[in-house]
Amino acid sequence: MKTFNYEAPSTIDQAITLMSENSGQVLLLAGGTDLLVQLRSSNQDIDLVMDVKGISELNQINYDEVSGLVIGAAAPCSQIYESVPVLENFPSIIDAATIIGGKAIQNRASFGGNLCNASPSGDAIGAMMSLGAMCSVVGLDGVRNIPIEQFCIAPGKNALASGEMLISIQIPPPRLNSGANYLRFTPRAEMDIAVAGVGASIELNSDLDRILSACIALVAVAPTPVLAAAASASLIGKKPIISAFEEAAGAAKESINPITDVRGSAAQRKHLIGVLTRRCLELAANRAGYVSCKGE
Amino acid sequence: MSKQLVVSSTINGEEVEFLTEPQQSLLECLRDTLGLTGSKEGCNDGNCGACSVLIDNRLVNACLVLGIEIDGKDVITVEGLANAHELHPVQEAFVLEDGLQCGYCTPGFVVATKALLDRNANPTEDEIRFWLAGNLCRCTGYDKIVRSVRLAAQLMNDSREEV
Numbered sequence: 001m002k003t004f005n006y007e008a009p010s011t012i013d014q015a016i017t018l019m020s021e022n023s024g025q026v027l028l029l030a031g032g033t034d035l036l037v038q039l040r041s042s043n044q045d046i047d048l049v050m051d052v053k054g055i056s057e058l059n060q061i062n063y064d065e066v067s068g069l070v071i072g073a074a075a076p077c078s079q080i081y082e083s084v085p086v087l088e089n090f091p092s093i094i095d096a097a098t099i100i101g102g103k104a105i106q107n108r109a110s111f112g113g114n115l116c117n118a119s120p121s122g123d124a125i126g127a128m129m130s131l132g133a134m135c136s137v138v139g140l141d142g143v144r145n146i147p148i149e150q151f152c153i154a155p156g157k158n159a160l161a162s163g164e165m166l167i168s169i170q171i172p173p174p175r176l177n178s179g180a181n182y183l184r185f186t187p188r189a190e191m192d193i194a195v196a197g198v199g200a201s202i203e204l205n206s207d208l209d210r211i212l213s214a215c216i217a218l219v220a221v222a223p224t225p226v227l228a229a230a231a232s233a234s235l236i237g238k239k240p241i242i243s244a245f246e247e248a249a250g251a252a253k254e255s256i257n258p259i260t261d262v263r264g265s266a267a268q269r270k271h272l273i274g275v276l277t278r279r280c281l282e283l284a285a286n287r288a289g290y291v292s293c294k295g296e
Numbered sequence: 297m298s299k300q301l302v303v304s305s306t307i308n309g310e311e312v313e314f315l316t317e318p319q320q321s322l323l324e325c326l327r328d329t330l331g332l333t334g335s336k337e338g339c340n341d342g343n344c345g346a347c348s349v350l351i352d353n354r355l356v357n358a359c360l361v362l363g364i365e366i367d368g369k370d371v372i373t374v375e376g377l378a379n380a381h382e383l384h385p386v387q388e389a390f391v392l393e394d395g396l397q398c399g400y401c402t403p404g405f406v407v408a409t410k411a412l413l414d415r416n417a418n419p420t421e422d423e424i425r426f427w428l429a430g431n432l433c434r435c436t437g438y439d440k441i442v443r444s445v446r447l448a449a450q451l452m453n454d455s456r457e458e459v
Contacts, residue, residue: 006301006318006364029362036321036360037341049318051365078354102430103408105342107354108361190429191343 001040008051012138012167015052019163020140022048028165030058030074031108033101034117057167058112061086069093069171070136073112077101077124080111090171091287092180092199096127099184102191112166118152121194121220121263125152127182129217129225130199133171139164149217152224175213178203179287183280184219185272194220195264196272198252200280204240204288211235211285216248216277221258221269228252231277240285242278249277305366307332308376316363323347325363326373334374334403338432345431348404348411349373355411357430374403377410385451386410386444395444397435404431409445413452419445 004027009015019026024047029035039046052058058074063085071080077097080086086093100109100123114124115135125148133148140163148169151159160166174180184197197219203212214235216228231251238244258269300315307330314329323340326332326349338344340359347358350372358373377384386409389395396402405428412419412427419427424445425438433441 001319001321003317003319006362008364032360032362032365033342033357036362039319040340049362051362053365101342102345103411103427104345104348104355104357104430105360107356190426 001036002043002046004039004046005048006051007048008054010054010056012055012057012165015050015055015165016138016140016163018048018050019165024048026050028052028116030110030113031076031105033105033109034113034119052165060168063089063173065173067170068173071111071169071171073116073166073168074110075112076108076110077106078103081106089174090131090180092127092130092182092201092284093124093171095182096123096199099123099190105191111169115148115151115169116158116160116166118154118156118158118224120155120222120224121197122152122225123182123184123194123197123219125225126184126197126199126217126219127180128169128171128199129227130182130201130215131171131180132201132215133169135169136167137164138167143167145170149225149227155223175203177206177208177212177288179284179289181280181283181287183276183283185276193263196220196258196269196276198273198276198280200277200284202235202240202281202284202288204285204290208289208291209239211238211240211244214248214281216252216281218252218256218273218277220263221256221273226256228255228277230255235281240288240290242282245278245281245285248281249274252277301364303364303367305368306370308372314363318362318364320363321359322349322361322363322366322371323358325366326358329363332373332375335407336400336403338400338404343430343432344401344404345408345428346401346404348407348431350407350411353411353414355408372407374407377406384410385455386413386448389448389451390441390444393440393444393447395436395441396433401431401433401435405433405441409448412445413449417453417456418449421446 058072081097111124180201184194186192199217253274336346338346
């Protein structure tokens, strides 16, 4: 690994100042599970690695029934899936947090890091995207919020401007009669990277027999995780039954143009998006309270 | 040449102070600076688990942690499990059940198993296999390792009952 300077600020202000005073390249370290691997294989000169885990705002997970969930950008997966309010209210966040890496990775890898790393196959990104998450970003000019679907702009590239850092991710509180799920396909059940993934949330009416709203996010089938807007819209007003989910799955499949790479072919990815979208919607509807998705 | 940083931490119950350069991993510090060569370098990118250690009782891959990050932290490596006279029950169980062949991955499996059994005294086979998914062994085919973990759980539960 090439050498660099190291700082561990304890406040956001200190971190912003360090970034603004540094003319060279500054990289932020949270869990390091991507960063250290990248630094080892990189020839790039890095001026400063700034460990942000000492900043309290970045380590917190807070939930409020009105404002929703705030996940500090450096909070590791294990802290997320051990959090009682997350366990009680955000099952699809638990789905994603428990399938990233193995236990040793989950004790370090953060959702904020997954997001900033902007991998097309980011499981946490897909799960958060289908819940309408908002990214809270701070720089010299103050705080701004970026909708999560605008945060990743290309493989490995995010929307942060120079001198900006991600502080937290906000997820609105779950609506009444809503449910969400995250599913992915990997050749190995654990310690693997998605060939394709789907996050879905669904909101039912009070009789639990009509879909009021839905949001589907697709992972590892485009340069960034993407929303399947037409597929989501196709569900509104429908009964939460298999035929509706199959129609949405077809629309999701049509909306993508994936690549072939070492993990899977374009055709396999398209097929998987169809299967995973249908299953994910069924499971999300079950979590929303709809008892049987079979029949009709 | 970057400057050397001072790290103060507790390693295997002993207070330790050492120097590290910012880019040195915890694994390099343990092996090359502190002479704790029990933790092994397999893949050096977080896939194999041969460098598994505990930081503040949390299982991590030492190759994916910078040495400087353990300043003020409590680290346990495989060297910290046995006391002067006897093996840790996890180590004993791996010996009794032949949970190793070449042994390179074993320190990682032993540390990961301790982390599991400290949280879950009676894991099912599924729980054992999922917990150890981040540790690779190319010799045993894993069955003997799973049996070792089950025996370790039993030995640890027996010793608790005796006390």
